Amino acid sequence: MSFQTFDAPAGGGDHAARLAQLRARLAADGLDAFIIPRADAHQGEYVADADARLAWLTGFTGSAGFAVVTPDRAGVFIDGRYRVQVKAQLDLDHFTPVPWPETKPSDWLREALPAGGRLGFDPWLHTRQEIETLDKALADSGIGLIAVDRNPLDAIWTDRPAPPVGRARAHDDALAGETSAQKRARLAAQLRDEGQAAALLTLPDSISWLLNIRGSDVPKNPIVQSFAVLSDDGHVALFADPAKFDDALRAHLGNQVAILHPEGLPAALLDLEGPVRLDPASAPEAAFRLLDSANTRIAPATDPAILPKARKNAAELEGMRAAHLRDGVAMTRLLAWLDAQDPADLTEIDVVEKLEALRREAGITDISFDTICGAGPNGAIVHYRVTRATNRRLAAGEVLLIDSGGQYPDGTTDITRTVALGSPLRDAVAPYTAVLRGMIAISRARFPKGVAGAHLDALARQYLWSQGLDYDHGTGHGVGAALCVHEGPARISRASTLPLEAGMILSNEPGYYREGAFGIRIENLIAITEAESEPGRAMLGFQTLTLCPIDRRLIDIAALSRDEIDWLDAYHLRVRDGLSPHLNDETRRWLEKATLPLETSSL
Known part of the structure; x- marks a missing residue:
């Protein structure tokens, strides 16, 4: 298990000295600039320590962004989620935050480099789509x-x-709702239908x-870091x-799955017969170049697993509901405990440790x-992570934001509650x-059906907009079933044009x-x-999985x-009925009060 620690995030060190070393290396390699992405070769949002290049060089530990030296x-x-965090983590004498996507990298580079400048990049760390766009x-x-051919940053990163070599394990077929053989046969049939001989899968969650299977290579994400070639006969x-x-x-895994060392991937790609399916949005540029060098025909198309994975089947949905029930019990116990404390006796770390123990x-x-x-x-830092250095004592009259989640054998949870500490803060x-x-x-x-996340995003913002307010992150991200808490491709955001589907x-x-x-x-x-619909007009809707009271003390009824x-009253009734049988008498009484109908309760 890799539960939360409270040390400073990875990336500590003399970043100015590292920057100077990198510049010297670039000069020796005949490069005028170099791009350092957050992502690894699998385009993961969360990366292993061995792939935390951006943090090592700059000190910035956010889950999205890149540097150009x-x-x-x-x-x-960095985007709007990290505008506050980045200022606290960078040595501003040597690194400059750049608001992105407001500032386009191409515009910045045109100003920073002369004509004829040589901009280096590691083709294993960027997708074809990224490189073509730039x-x-x-x-x-x-x-x-x-x-x-060799990343200059890796050349200077001597330690x-x-x-990671985390232990991999089987994921129960009953929880998956389908065997691996069934999934492989289904995707292989799709390859044959589309005239493709094989597909390269580069996303570990796919x-x-x-x-x-599930793994332990990346903290908090039960994935096995790997690449895979799926053939049109179902072999992997x-x-x-x-x-x-x-x-x-x-x-x-069975005898249709061969386990090979990662160092053998380039040679294996050179030996493939085409057409080979590659996803320009997620596969590394290096894979395209290897296939091109062998004159192997490439079929650009989305990762064949990404949509089937996003459409949860009945077993996966049932597992998610069961996980959310247990998680709701833990969260409700946390909120009841928090209400019983004097805020001045607690710190942020105390709350995190209590919640983790309950989970x-x-x-x-x-x-x-x-x-x-x-x-x-600290709640205004969108992706704030408490450390011993930043740990803040709670105070009456403040607002506390708690965004957390758990990995259960049958499901993944993600919940945020904002609570008043004592009397509500008027502002x-x-x-x-x-x-x-x-x-x-x-x-x-x-x-x-056919509506995308971009069409729904404004529904969530309309009441903030009416007050001249907004937020700089998407309204919703996809979530895996006992997999990654951030899962593509479905989202609720201004940029998401993917039609939403049942099961996501x-x-x-x-x-x-x-x-x-x-x-x-x-x-x-x-x-x-x-959802219920008239003949000829298929409709979709949402079912809420999370079970936990919403603090009513900050509501203007x-x-x-x-x-x-x-x-809200119906939601709270469902929360109360679902969780009460699993709580002790004291917490049950707290929950009954916390979920009273709005107009009959004392706020």
Whole structure:
């Protein structure tokens, strides 16, 4: 198990000295600039220590972003989630935060590099889509994109950790709802139908889903770091360290899955007969170049596992519901305990440790991400992670934001609750109510098949917009079933054009963040379901999976409509009925009070 620690995030050290070393290496390699992404070769949001290049160089530990280093500039490109965090983590004398995507990398590079400049990149760390987009944007600049054979940052990272060799395990077929052989046969039939001889899978969660395996290579994400080649006959060549697999797991995989060392992947790609399916949005540029060098025909198409994985079957949905029931018990016990304490006696770490202990009692195998527990101004840091250095004591009259989740054998959870510590903070009431109304609007939405997340995103923001407010993150991300808490491709965001489908599970988490004061976010997980519809017009809706009371002390009831009050009362009734049988008398009494109908309760 890899539960939360409270040391400073990885990436500590003399970043100015590392930057100087990298610049010297670039000069020796004949490069004028180099891109350092957050991602690893699998395009993972969460990376192993061996792949934390961006953090090692710059000190920035957010889960998205990249840096570009030139002889006299070092820009760290970050989106709105990290505007506060990045200023606290960078040595601003040597690294400059760059707001992205407002500032396009191509525009920044045109200013930073002369015509004829050589911009290096590691082709294993960037997708073809990324490189093609950047190349097109730089087309008339005279700046050349240079794929390096060896990453210059790796050359100077002399104490780089070894790649992870976490133990892999079988994922029960009953929880998966389908055997690996059935999944492989289904995807192989798709390859044959589309005239493809094989597909290269590069996303570890796709591979873990396909083979009904789970792993421990990356903290909080039960994936096996690997590549895989799926052939049109259902056989799989799995490129992963053989030390991860014991005899029982090899038997589970069967003789149609060959386990090969990762170093053999390039040679295997050169030997493939085409057409080979590759996803330009997730497969590394290096894979395309290897196949091109062998004159192997490439079939650009989405990862064949990504949509089947996102559409949860009945067994996966049942497992998620069961996991959310147990998780709701843990969260409710935490909130009841918190209400019984004097805030001044607690710190953020105390709350995190208490919640983790309660989740252990509920049966987690791990937490699903480092708990975000931000008191007062720390809550305004969207992806805040408490350390011993930042640990803040709670105080009456503040707002506390707790965003957390658990990995259970049968499901993955992700929940955020924002609570008042003592008397409600007056300034937080209006934005809290607007956030709540947006969350309810998504929860109640019905929409025709074919609608994408971008079409729904404004529903969550409308009440904030009416107050001149907004938030700089998506409204919802996909969630795996006993897999990664952030799962593509489905999202609720302005940028998501993928049609939503029944079985997909999303987060529903509008928020508001006032720098230096407080943060607000309310998050439930929701499953897309078939909805009642008129003949000829198929409709979808959402079923809420999360079971946990929502703090009513920050609600302006007068701002809610009758339908919104009814929704919240019905949700709280469902929470109370579902959780009460699993609570002791003291917590049950707290829950009964916390879930009273709005207009009959004393707020």
